[in-house]
Amino acid sequence: MGDSQPDEKKPTVFVRESTGLVRNVSFLDSIALNFSNMSVGPLLTTIAGSSAATLLFVNVAGLNLVVASMIAFGLSIPQIVVYTMMSRRYPRAGGDYVWLSRNFGGFAGSTLSFWGYTMETLAFIALVVILLDYAIGGVGAEMGFAYGFPTTSWTTLFNFPVTAGGSFWQFAVGALAFTLVIALNILKPKAGYKFVTVLAVFGAVTLVIAMAVLLAGGHSALVNYANGTGPYAGSNNIAMNGTNSYNAVASTYQPSGSPFDLNFGNMLYIMPVLFAFVYPWLNAGPAVASEMKGSRALKWNVPASAIITFIFATSTFAVLYYVGGLPYINGLFHDYAYQSTIGPSFFSIAMGVANNPWVAWVIGLGWVALQFAVIAYAVIIFSRYLLAQSLDRFLPSRLSYVSPRFGSPVVAMLIDWVITIALIGVTAYYYGTIFGIFGAIISSMIYFMFVGLAAIVHAIRKESGSSKGLLSLAGFLNILVFGYVAYLFLANPGFTGLNNVTYAYSIGTLVAGALIYLASSWYHKKRGMDISINYKELPPE
Numbered sequence: 029m030g031d032s033q034p035d036e037k038k039p040t041v042f043v044r045e046s047t048g049l050v051r052n053v054s055f056l057d058s059i060a061l062n063f064s065n066m067s068v069g070p071l072l073t074t075i076a077g078s079s080a081a082t083l084l085f086v087n088v089a090g091l092n093l094v095v096a097s098m099i100a101f102g103l104s105i106p107q108i109v110v111y112t113m114m115s116r117r118y119p120r121a122g123g124d125y126v127w128l129s130r131n132f133g134g135f136a137g138s139t140l141s142f143w144g145y146t147m148e149t150l151a152f153i154a155l156v157v158i159l160l161d162y163a164i165g166g167v168g169a170e171m172g173f174a175y176g177f178p179t180t181s182w183t184t185l186f187n188f189p190v191t192a193g194g195s196f197w198q199f200a201v202g203a204l205a206f207t208l209v210i211a212l213n214i215l216k217p218k219a220g221y222k223f224v225t226v227l228a229v230f231g232a233v234t235l236v237i238a239m240a241v242l243l244a245g246g247h248s249a250l251v252n253y254a255n256g257t258g259p260y261a262g263s264n265n266i267a268m269n270g271t272n273s274y275n276a277v278a279s280t281y282q283p284s285g286s287p288f289d290l291n292f293g294n295m296l297y298i299m300p301v302l303f304a305f306v307y308p309w310l311n312a313g314p315a316v317a318s319e320m321k322g323s324r325a326l327k328w329n330v331p332a333s334a335i336i337t338f339i340f341a342t343s344t345f346a347v348l349y350y351v352g353g354l355p356y357i358n359g360l361f362h363d364y365a366y367q368s369t370i371g372p373s374f375f376s377i378a379m380g381v382a383n384n385p386w387v388a389w390v391i392g393l394g395w396v397a398l399q400f401a402v403i404a405y406a407v408i409i410f411s412r413y414l415l416a417q418s419l420d421r422f423l424p425s426r427l428s429y430v431s432p433r434f435g436s437p438v439v440a441m442l443i444d445w446v447i448t449i450a451l452i453g454v455t456a457y458y459y460g461t462i463f464g465i466f467g468a469i470i471s472s473m474i475y476f477m478f479v480g481l482a483a484i485v486h487a488i489r490k491e492s493g494s495s496k497g498l499l500s501l502a503g504f505l506n507i508l509v510f511g512y513v514a515y516l517f518l519a520n521p522g523f524t525g526l527n528n529v530t531y532a533y534s535i536g537t538l539v540a541g542a543l544i545y546l547a548s549s550w551y552h553k554k555r556g557m558d559i560s561i562n563y564k565e566l567p568p569e
Contacts, residue, residue: 041421041557051318052218055325058313060228061221062333064405065312068340069231069398070159071305072374073166088358090284090291093345096298101338103299103513104307106505107476110483112330113499115314117486119326120567122416123314124479129420131485132478134563135545138422142541143534144475145311146413148468150444151533153406154451155466157202160399164201166376167392174253174380175388199456203449205400209407210445217436220408227401234394235340238378239347241391245381250274250352253380274356281355289354300516300523304469306341308476308510310334312405315412318569344374352377407444414440420562421552422545467521467530471537473514480506 053061111124118127124145129137171177213220242250254274284291313320313329320326348357360372372380375395379388415437418427429439483503487496517526552559 041552041559041562051321052221053316053319053325054321055329056229057221057225058316058320058325058329059333059336060225060401061312061316061405061408062310062329063228063232063337064224064401065309065409066307066333066337067156067305067309067402068235068337068344069163069395070156070402071302071341072344073159073163073395073399074301074305074373088361089282089294090286090289091294091298091358091361092290092349092354094342094349095290096295096302097338097342097345099292099295100299100302100307101334101342103509104334106480106502106509107308107310108331108334109498109502110480110506111310111314112327113495113502114483114486115317115330116326117490118314118566119317119320120416120569121316121318121412121419122567123311123317123412124482125315125413125416126567127486128478128482129422129563130566131482131489134420134422134549134560135542137482137563138417138420138545139538139541140475140478141413142417142422142544143538144471144478146410146417147533147537147540148472148475149406149410149413150447150451151466151468153206153403153410153448154455156399156402156406157206157448157452158198158455160205160396160403161198161202163375163396163399166373167379167389167395170376170379170392171385171388175385177385195456199453202452202456206403206407206448206452207445209400209404210441213404213407213411214431214436214438214441215434217434220404220436224401224404224408227397227404231394231398231401232336232340234391234397235344237387238375238391238394239344241378241382241387242347242351245351245383247351247353249381249383250356250377253377254352254356277359278353278356280359283355297516297520297523299513300520303473303513306337307334308472312409315409348374348377351381407441410444411437411440414443416567419567421557421559422548467517467525467527468533468537470514470517470526470530471534473510473517476510477507477514480504480510 114127115123118130120126122141125137125141128141131137132140168177209220209223212223251274254277283289284294310330310333313325313333317326320329373395375391379391382388382391414423414427415430417423418425418440427440427443428437430436431438480503483506484500487499487503491499521527521530549559
């Protein structure tokens with residue numbers, strides 16, 4: 029036996045046997061990640077009367093956003109079930125990328141994930157960076173309008189859609205904010221998670237404060253603010269026909285005539301807005317499942333964050349309607365004349381009604397924080413998708429490098445920085461032309477159909493009993509829900525922002541994902557490595 033050789037470790041095509049990441053994610057961090065992913069702040073910035081969203085509602089008769097939010101949440105329940113169950117079965121970096129690629133194989137799974145989430149996220153980050161500019165400028169503008177603060181340097185950032193005069197500063201401020209988030213996550217990854225948590229918690233607290241301010245001020249305070257009288261002199265309203273009164277705006281709303289003034293067709297019509305920002309986005313927690321501390325975070329982060337987000341989104345709409353009255357609030361949404369003005373959002377209305385500059389500042393900071401939280405979460409999650417895809421060798425293995433000094437995926441984050449900075453620049457200078465890139469969210473809606481299909485495949489292959497039935501049913505319903513939402517996107521391109529840029533970006537990234545896989549497979553096969561073997565087992569932790 030003296031000449032026997034020691035057992036050799038079985039070779040693997042994974043880049044390495046561990047991700048190199050550290051378990052830094054607490055239960056609160058996981059909820060904050062998903063809460064930020066579900067983008068309540070950007071939703072309330074755009075849908076609640078902001079200058080970009082006022083043009084979206086072609087017909088607001090019978091529209092009740094409280095009911096619409098409830099419908100959207102109900103439609104998202106299959107997604108909650110799928111992500112809760114599947115993330116517990118595939119607790120790895122990259123979340124849904126892992127279970128798609130393991131159930132569909134490397135080519136289909138990698139291509140779909142690269143297309144439906146990885147590349148769509150870059151476009152969304154660029155949009156939210158501009159919304160961060162908008163929020164910063166909006167805070168300054170509102171403090172000037174309602175409280176007499178100087179506004180000259182602020183309003184440059186506020187122009188939305190972006191105008192040529194504000195392009196440089198919007199790019200500069202947005203790029204600086206994004207760069208700081210990238211740097212923090214490279215140098216102090218644990219602090220990166222805590223930063224998201226602090227922003228999300230602070231933003232949630234300010235939402236509660238804003239609702240309390242509106243309820244305390246009541247209808248009369250909002251009417252005074254809308255009319256630009258009393259303490260709200262010089263407020264921001266420029267309503268239809270050049271008038272600025274509460275009654276003038278409220279009178280533009282035409283009731284639907286249906287029972288309880290509810291038109292479910294119009295509420296379904298705006299599902300793309302609610303789905304684009306909020307309800308399906310539950311993949312942030314699952315994407316960092318391998319970094320979670322304790323089983324509670326893995327088990328409960330998805331349902332807990334979904335319910336919390338639903339409560340905040342729905343209650344803010346309810347407070348707006350209760351204080352402002354449905355005709356006035358819906359009239360604001362439908363008022364073309366708010367375009368290129370301060371276009372009141374939930375936050376700016378609460379700031380004005382506060383009648384206290386210090387309270388208004390707190391609400392304004394929360395407005396900014398909720399946009400910032402989305403950027404901060406996206407930096408983390410995007411890098412985890414790149415890391416997971418490179419560990420499988422779908423993407424170049426260099427992207428899987430995790431700094432032993434910092435414990436962060438440095439190269440993946442730098443790639444994120446380069447591409448996103450370019451998209452921020454393009455957005456800031458060519459917003460009107462390039463806006464269609466954000467319609468690429470249609471890719472994600474179709475992607476979530478395949479997420480549902482992957483859940484069905486997994487259930488049939490590996491589940492038994494009630495879990496098999498529940499997961500299969502949730503997956504099937506997911507396909508139906510997102511098939512319908514995708515149809516709404518495609519059927520109303522003027523409303524959802526789809527144009528030739530959308531189709532070029534979506535088709536281009538889908539083809540790119542397929543070519544990347546084929547090129548990687550060819551490259552590694554020439555070196556004696558079949559990367560398709562990777563997708564028959566779970567990636568390393």
